[in-house]
Amino acid sequence: MKRLLAQMGITYFSVLAAAFYLPEIAVYVIGGIAAVLTIILVIIRKTRKTIDIPLMALAALIACSVHIGYGYLAVQPVVNRYGNERHTVKAVITEEPYQSYSKHYYRLKTQEIDGKSVSLKLLLKTPNEIDAKPDDILTFSSELQETDNQYYRAKGYYLVSDDNEIVVDTTSPEKHSLYYRAIQLRRFMRKSLDTLLPPDCAALCRAVLIGDKYALSHETKDHFRYAGASYFIVVSGMHFAVVILLLFRLMKRLNRWLRLVLIMAFIVLYAAVTGFQSSVLRAGIMMTFTVFGMTIRRQPYPLNHLGLSGIIMPFIVSPYGAGDVGLVLSFYATMGILLWANPILAKLCLRTKTGYNPQFRLADCLNRIKERKADGLPLKNDAEPPFSFRILLMKLWNSVAALLAVSIAANILVFPITVFVFHEFSLVTLLSAVLLYAEIYLILVLSLTVCVLYPLGILRYIAILFAYPLMWLCKLVLWLVDGVASLPFAYYRISEVFVYGWTAVTVILGVIVLLYRNRYRYLKYAALCSAIILLGGILTHQFLQMNVFTLEVYSCGNGICAGINKGGKLYLLQMDAGTKELYGIWEQLSYRYGSAEVALCCKESDRKLLELYRDDEFAISTLLLYDKKQEYTGADHTVSFDHDSTFAVDDEISIHVAVVNHTAVPYINAGDRHILIVPAGSAIDDIPPDMRTADVILLSHAVKGMEQLRCHDLIISENSALAPLTANALKDSYQHVYCTDQGDLRYRLR
Template identity: 30%
Template sequence: MKRLLGLIGLVYLSVLAAVFYFNISAVIVVISVSVIITAVIIRLVKRDFEFFTNCVVLSLAAICAVLSLFLYQNIVYNPVIDKYSDKEIKISGYIADEPQLSGKGVNYIIETYSVNGVNERLKILFRSYNDLHLDEFDKLSAGLTVTQTDFDRYKSEGIFLSVNSSDKFEIQPAGEKEVNLYSYAVGLRVWIKEQLSRFFKGNDYGVICAVMLGDKSALTDDLNDSFRNTGMSHLIVVSGLHLSILLSLFTLLFKKLKPRLWMLISASAFILVYSAITGFAPSVVRAGIMQFIILLGYYLSRQPDSINSLGLAALALTLGNPYAVGNIGLLMSFAATFGILIWATPLYNFLVKALRLNSFNKRAFELKIAKKRSPRFLAYYFANRIVNFVLQIISVSLTASLWIMPITVLAFGKISPLSAIISIFAEPLAAVLLFCSLLTVVFCFIPNPFNPFALAAALCSKLLIFVIKLFAGLPFASIKADKPYFYIWIAVTVLLAIGAYFMWRYRKKGARYPVPVILLSALTLLAGFSITRMFRDKSTYLTVNCDSAGMIAAVNNDSNVSVLCCGGTNKSYKMICESLLSETDTIDYLVVPRQTKYYSSLYERFTSEFDVQETLVYDNKGAAADADCVLCEPYTITKSNLLPGAVNSVYAYNNFSCQYLKTDGKSVLLLTTGTDISKIPVNMRAADIIVTASVPANCELLTCTDLYFTGSQKTFQKHLSDLEGVCDSLIRVNCETIKIKCNGE
């Protein structure tokens, strides 16, 4: 098989992802062994050596992927977690990268020299709501209480431990800086951002930094959500597209460089420098490896195979670090590239044939050969270029969207059906924007009003923002894809496409079949969406996921969600997310009662999964009073748009918070640990249902019908009489989900 290397790499990557996310290693091993046995039988019976070789090699690749992930987890990951998680350690190290804004906080990556006096290299994620006044590569010593990180993205970068600024810590800057090759690349990135800030402000600066460097910290939440909802997130996350565009410009300028070896060396250096500036993003590294193979083929006068290059890039990225598949962007990059390589050209040829553009293209070519410069030639020439350019963008965007669809459905629960159309306008603008931004930095010595590249970049940025916001406002710019009707639609569409293919194959009338296939597919999707909306439940529910570490409570109905973060483990977080994601991807209010490990650690998880409209963080010490999401005085927030006649109130005072929901059917009070009932408003002390994680001070002031206690068994038994005195029915729940319908019986 000519592309065996490519298939080995892609099978290895796919199996790693399946085992990492779904833990089905035993199933994969059994299937692989079965395939090998079947191949051996076929080899003995039919003597098909090529089929036998392919099955054995690919099955062994799958088994090796399972084995490598198992070894990495038990040799690299688990020892670190067992040795340091939930323990206080003393470290010396340095800030390993530029501090990154994340929501309302700042993330610092610390790389250690030593841990507890022993030389050991670890990476630790330090989250803070406050600016610690630490810059990139500052050396420091610290005493930290670290915990296991729950974010797959950080695990993919080798960051297994994290710490929150609210936990016990002590940091002492050393007053020196770490100097290495990567520090120069980060310094160049910071310098580029400084130059861009001279020429651009506001959304223009945010978009240009995102397109050029992949830095989204300056983007507003609304604009970031618009890119995500339109399926254009790849434009503001540095990917292979950006590297390909810049490398095309580079090779265009230096293609006559002789000998070829100098071209190879200079282009490779450019790939390495750009990858370092962007933080070695997996998608950029993938594109860099493929581009290097293409350049090497150019130097050796050989034509490399793209599929084999893609497989080699997969092996290069995952052999040393199987956890690299924890980065969703890496999987989407490989899926989109593979889809483009095998489907884009056939789809383009099909569109040309279906639209009967062959004669049009032929006529334009004939006029070009004849070197006729008449108006007719110019009309044919430019029309031909524009039509073919649009068809190429549609082909590439549609095939990439189809191949990443399973990943986006599983990871995000939604798709962007208009992404292929939006790409026609957005991708050319992003390419021009990237060119002009680079030239703006190169010619930064030209003052702002007179720099033509800065003016062009600003214009492209404004047009790109306009296009994204325009399409983001359309009803079907983004649709949820985790409903049963969506999977039915996919199955029907696949069956229709297969049927149309065979009818075209054997009846030679294929040009007529795409139209009814598209219409039937669209009708199936529309019918499923309409039926689901028609019979949706419009009730208001209170969902509480609780365990030994606390609880997470969500109040939601058909269109609004309010979440109160009260701790809980990763399991309770996943349970509440699964419950909410089946209904919505937007949280109106995210309430963080205080800055402690079990409370604030969930903030970044929710903001990464949902579109959080407003965040409230209570800090009675006033340490983070400069943050616009932090309230330091007692406050009451009331939301009355859940249902007509429904009121959802949040009250915070003296390091505790409570949430009170009142509808026409029930009233519910949620209490966090440390609540003093004498401090909350009198009208909140009486409710039909009370959910509490501990025994509040002055609990005798409460009255309710049902009381759900989510704390420990020991505390429950100790205060049993006190709890029974305030309710008609006392229920203790442990590590489970409570779902209460709040309007009606």
């Protein structure tokens, strides 16, 4: 009965989170199975004695019902009423705006829509920055669309306004909200760190302390991701627990009820400063129950607190909020640590023959020194055993083992979720945990200390002194992350099909294990089989990808979108399509590749499209840009040109571009194959004669002067009904004619 609340809460949260990602029919099936199980288990006499199993089935049924009911009663009416129509909106900015590439994002809470009082969350995206700050009121007219981005849906943003020509009127509020004061405090903390530290160090401290990752460079964020250490640069339960436990020790001598009030006030304040992130709220709820239990002198049971937070969180945010990836990872990492950290540590720790477990216990040493001082005894105790180098090594290993145990326990559940959601994982996560945990802990404590002391008059000089070790700690962390991320085979991306296949096999193994009476014994074998399948599949995929050399032409309506896949690396050659189609292609490429080694912009307008529609999850290492006016000379990760040029982007890939009528026409040498891409609007007569002969020629549609082109295979990137007719008309002139009217095309180069 001790774990009953934990079992119900974890079951409820798990089913609610899974329902967010599953198709609606699957949620109905799970709810039906849970209903049948609940009835059967209540009827069967044996299961009445073990009430936990029927209650878990009931929790799953309630979770499915809540998800379905919330979708029908809260989400669909809003989408059906306001989606895909133009409305006049009056809304207040609830959070600080942020910029992702050339898009500015504003999180709003509506006050009126078409003159009627309506309160709902709305995301505004615009290429032009609006002169507004939190609590300001915006009035604008725009078409509202239903968002298909799972991240924003989990945050409660079901409608989005994405209008490049939007006109916004801004008015200041008569009185600021209480939350605005927390935003001001967050800004002051950022300003303090930016003043005292170099930009890269300040950005890292901001990410660790308040979860502000916007100042981190994309390269730094990629390195943390490759090193499997992304959880260090978000405010998670670990950060929250460290700060609360530190405060608890500092307030140890205060009255226990006063200490409870102060700590709960700090929990609310810290959650507000970090923007009430879901993972922080979850940790705050758990810490509230834990501190309250310690205050009333009751032994806390953290698993029950985790279960309670799983039940309460969806009511604080929304049932869809259970699908927030940050919350899910934080929840299951905490669950893994609570369940398995101590058993794993017991296996890893070294002990003497007498059973003594050598560890560094600074608090015990300090208490012992204090007691000997109070008793008037010498600080050195002659009765203590002499120094032993062997014991010292055992203490060092046990300290490392403690970090390993926590990291392994957290990753037992986080690892499969990461693979399923992000289609990627890092093999060096445990190494990153051992190398970075102590430094991140110190960065968190020192950053908080600096932010507290800096505004306090003469204490500002103490903050400046603390800033020096903080700066070197940040530089050390960045150096370590860069080194770990650059290790060979540190990071892998996995195809979506393989992820779903591996997930299905893992679920089947789990069901089989549940059928055995001694299920805990067979659980180890099932986990080992799942890991072998995953690693074996990845190694096989990597081996097959080594020799892959294909030209990929993406179906985009009118225009050309193409790239070369060499060994799993993407080289974008042309991205010329409508904005809606291009956005869909970016989503597809971000899932499959995550980044591109090179992207070629053949027109000056392409730069805007690339900046407009790529997001933080899809980075471009080098941008080759036709820049007639030389506006982007010297820009980061950009090589601009205004005349005929040749670029060697790989040992087997080179791109020659000929500037024709303010458009760059690319001619690619890929291995022993030659590819000509004729951008839309380019005249065949203007293309240099030596470029009109290639192995493969890619066109957006049939154009005048095609008889001058010489190639084996012709690819037409056109989705209209005329595409098959065009292909039939040209099949006698070329060996093969391909069209993209049936979907994306992959042409094998080797």
